[in-house]
Amino acid sequence: MSAYRKYAKLPGFRDFPPEELAFRNHIFDAWRRVAGRYGYREYDGPPLEELELYTDKSGSEIVGQLYEFTDKGARRVALRPEMTPSLARILAGRSRALRKPIRWFSIPQLFRYxxxxxxxxxxxxxxxxxxxxxxxxGADAEVLAVAIDGLRELGLGAADIRARVSDRILLSGVFAALEVPPGLTPGVFAALDRIEREPVERIHERLAGPGGLGLGRERADAVLEFFSDPTIGRIERDFAGSPRVAERGAELRQYESVLGDLGFADFVEFDFSIVRGLAYYTGIVFEIFDRAGRFRAICGGGRYDRLMEHVGGDRLSAVGFGMGDVVLGEVVRGRGLLPEYRPGVDYYIISISVAEAPLARRIAGVQRRLGRSVVYTLGGKSVKKQFSSAAALGAGSVIVLGPDEVERGVAVVREMASGQEREIPIAELTDPARGKSPSETLRAS
RNA sequence: GUGGGCGUAGCUCAGUUGGUCAGAGCGCCAGGUUGUGGCCCUGGAGGUCGCCGGUUCGAUCCCGGUCGCUCACCCCA
Structure with missing residues (x-):
């Protein structure tokens, strides 16, 4: 141990040694494959943005947790806590030149303090x-389909996860029918966001009480009564008299059938108690949970039709979601879907004596140029150790160079899994024109 | 931000009612002679028992603080 101090990683940050990074990439790869299947293109932006980009547009919850500081140029900046404002900023400058609809995705690293x-x-x-x-x-449905497909790609099925969908437009219609003043609608959303965490009495007080929204007892009763059974069937039955509700209800049924056509009926259900904390959502919102309810929301998203103009762009409707790797990683692990980590290399070249080392390097050079992964000992270890290293590295085959064989112009190639050995002309291994690998030669012979 | 639990080798943990108590397994390194792995055997490296302070003749073990981890609350990218 050195005399110098040790450094730990900062709280809340992670290291990714190879096995961990392999798991992370397993998730990222699934995400990229699925996004690609739906025609989405990957983009990225800077991890650091002007502070105001978030203080103006994000919900106050996010603002309170901003990882912010003043840089050496006296600029107030923040590590990005979410990607959507950056996307809006990026598109504000170029959306006019892009053919609509724009299908983009990203896998940013986000921060919060x-x-x-x-x-x-x-x-x-x-x-x-x-x-x-x-x-x-139709766009809302497609985006939710992408989210579910991303999870399905990782092995999660309808028995594992479900998407709960709500709609702020429909709910606004319901509230209007319940005679909630339009100006109080956001406050009602905020109060109802707590419906699964607080007793109804508290919610009632938030809605009706003098310190709350001042809805009045009767209207608060009506709102809570509605939320005791906030299903679409209920809405269609009880609010048929409201044209606004009826029209939006039909729209949601259409949305539902689109998801059915795409094969996701088993994953999706309407649940109007879902609100979503972010302030900028304007229409359909959704969250995806594990059915067992052991974890936090895996994914959340919805429509945000005003955000683009808020950051100086054109008014463009938009819908999207964010799915984090932390909770998802726990769900995938918990479900036993963690893939086995077995890294490997194509060849390990063993030199019996130091005399063969230059030849080993020549073979390695040629084979690497042919696209194969090749490792040989750097330290002149014993043959036994070299074999041990080869096994530990997951070498598919070992090329053994010994004085006797080299004398005869051949090398021994041992396929590690079977232990089977064959002699192969060294010229074959050092000839860049020969694309065939030793193990292929082995199988062919 | 609030409260509970925890903090001993790289990892998982044992241990002393304060005095050879600094340990095990796994991992790592090296050997088990002369050209062959994954098993086995032997040996070794590695810890100021999270950090600081206090009590004591003496603390890893008691007390206080602090940092970190963790769970819950708050809140939710």
Whole structure:
């Protein structure tokens, strides 16, 4: 041990040694494959943005947790806590030149300054998928389909996860029918966001009480009564008299059938108690949970039709979601879907004596140029150790160079899994024109 | 931000009612002679028992503080 001090990683941040990074990439790869299947293109932006980009547009919860500081140029900056404002900023400058709808996705590393706990660190990676420039609910359905497909790609099925969908437009209609003043609608959303965490009496007080919204007892009763059974069937039955509700209800049924056509009926259900904390959502919102309810939300998203103009762009409708790697990683692990980690190399070249080392390097050079992964000992270890290293590295085959064989112009190639050995002309291994690998030769012979 | 639990080798942990108590397994390194792995055997490296202070003749073990981890609350990218 050295006399110098040790450094630990900052709280809430993670290291990714190879096995961990392999798991992370397993998730990222699934995300990229699925996004690609839906025609989405990957983009990225800077991890550091002007502070105001977030203080103006994000919900106050996010603002309170900003990882912010003043840089050496006296600029107030923040590590990005979410990707959507950056996307809006990026598109504000170029959306006019882009054919609509715009299908983009990103896997940014996001930051927040908050005490860490299970499923919630100070840093995480989030799959952000956005569809910009299409106001219809067909776009909402497509985006949710991408999210579910991303999870399905990792092995999670309808028995493991479900998407709960709500709609702020429909709910606004319901509230209007319940005679809630339009100006109080956001406050009602905020109060109802707590419906699964607080007793109804408290919610009632928030809605009706003098210190609350001042809805009045009767209207608060009506709102809570509605939320005791907030299903679409209920809405269609009880609010048929409201044209606004009826029209939007039909729209949601259409949305539902689109998801059915795409094969996701088993994953999706309407649940109008879902509100979503972010302030900028304007229409359909959704969250995806594990059915067992053991974890936090895996994914959340929805429509945000005003954000683009808020950051100086054109008014463009948009819908998107964010899916974090932390909770998802826990769900995938918990479900036993963690892939086996077995790294490997194509060849390990063993030199019996130091005399063969230059030949080993020549073979390695040629084979690497042919695209194969090759390792040989750097330290002149015993043959036994070299074999041990080969096994530990997961070598598919070992090329053994011994004085006797080299004398005869051949090398011994041992296939590690079977232990089978064959002699191969060294000329074959050092000839860049020969694309065939030793193990292929082995199988062919 | 609030409260509970925890903090001994790289990892998982044992241990002393304060005095050979600094340990095990795994991992790592090296050997088990002369050209062959994954098993086995032997040996070794590695810890100021999270950090600081206090009590004591003496603390890893008691007390206080602090940092970190963790769970819950708050809140939710």
């Amino acid at each position: 908050e005490r860490q706990q299970r499923g919630r660190l100070r840093e995480h990676f989030q799959w952000n998928v956005d569809l910009v420039g299409e106001p219809g609910t």
